[in-house]
Amino acid sequence: MTVQIGSLVRDRMSGTPAIVVPSIDRWSYSTVSVMHLNENRWPTTLMTSAEKTFFEEYDFLEIPKGIGRVVIMADMEGVTGVPNKWAAVTPAEMTGGQRTEAYDAACRAMTLDVLMAVAGARAAGAREVVVADSHWNDTNLAEADFDCQVLRGSNAAIRAMLGADATMLIGWHARAGAGAACLPHTYTERIRRLSIDGQEVGEPGMLARLAAGRGVPVVMVAGDQAACDEISGDIGCLTTSTKSVDAAGVVRHRTRIEVMREIVGNAYTAIHGLALGTRPELPRHQPGQFEVEIHAGYEVDGDTEVERVAQSKYRIRTGSILDTYGAFQRFVERLPALT
Incomplete structure (x- = not known):
């Protein structure tokens, strides 16, 4: 072998x-x-x-008969050891400058976190693993570092979920306004709050609902403690905390070996549980119950997809969560540029 x-x-x-x-x-x-x-x-x-x-x-050892495809979506802010600084997670192409040692180190750490999830999923019987680079410009992971398919962007990952059995989120962060968290935000700093069916969510919560729209559960999330607390209170999947922020704003990183062991173990446990028939309940979305609140100064006009319900607050009225997400992306693109 x-x-x-x-x-x-x-x-x-x-x-x-x-x-x-x-x-x-x-x-x-x-x-x-x-x-x-x-x-x-x-x-x-x-x-x-x-x-x-x-x-x-x-x-x-013979790997037990498991499941088909697992889609792993990777972000960077919640990766093991990555500092609580925007410069460390910003690709040079986005600033017009040179690649920094801090960003290169973050890419290596992101790769290791993802590969640990790949290892755990395979050992539990996943026959196919697909990785989606979903941070910023989606070019942080090198395909040469993986012996599985690497996709670019969240939209490619959502398409790959069709027919998949499970999704994992690695390296994610908490929502905008989360407080004691590592680089918290929701897609863009122009968004103050995102609410689906009355539940305030961040990017992991949104992705869990998009996966559910494909009939696929999110079975594991790895990220900073605030992100783990956020998703645990929302959908209740297995989580691995990579670091935390105390009341004084000090980041406390867990050791790499602790986190790596937990990512492998949780990935294995989650996929093994699915293979045994343990299937988490999927979050549901009611059409028309998707609200976006943005910071003052970034107002846009409503249209057929987006209704302005109050100053700085908008409601997206579409059918499925997948259609809603498409309308949300178009809405974000219409927001004025930062000054």
Whole structure:
């Protein structure tokens, strides 16, 4: 058999099951690590080219019959170790400047978080994993770093959800106005509040409803603590907190090994649960119950899709949540440029 990310193995000496994951201790795709989920120790790193050594230490386990396609949507603000600074998550193309070391480090961290989710999903029996880069200009993940399909943008991910079995959100942030959170916002700094069916939501909540529109559950979210609290109170899926912000505004990062182990474990648990028939309840959307409140100074006229119900507040009246999201995107494009 071939050693690949997501392989399920057993340590011959201890008998402990483990999952093959990307190398954590150094940035190289020529190596893989073996993560023992029930042992609190640093993963063993092995060269992928040294498969003879690998086979001497580990036995491959049969991956259980699982599910079909899993779509992983990735953002950056909630990724492990990424600082609470806009400069760290802003691509150079968006500022006209040079790529920074901080942004490059954030891209590497984003890649590792996503690959850990890929590993957990595969080990639980996902036959196909599709990754969607959904941060800013959607060019933060390099396709060469993945052995699965990489899509660009949320719209491509939503299309890929058709016929999928599950969605995971990795690296996400809390909604605008969340308070003690890492770079909280809702799509653009011009939006103050987004409400669906009377429930204030951020981007994860919106994506959960879009996935539900395709009949697909969001089974796991990884991001900062505020994002995890937000989605837990909304749809109640498994969450992995990467960091938190205290009352004084100080960011407290969890260690990479803690987060990586939890992402792999939660991804595995979520997909394994689906394979056993545990299916989360999908959030529902009532047409006409989608309201957007924007900051003063960015007013736009209403139209056939968008009704202005008060100063700075608009209601989108369409049918399905997918149609509503399309109208919302067009509404955001019409907002005046920042000055």
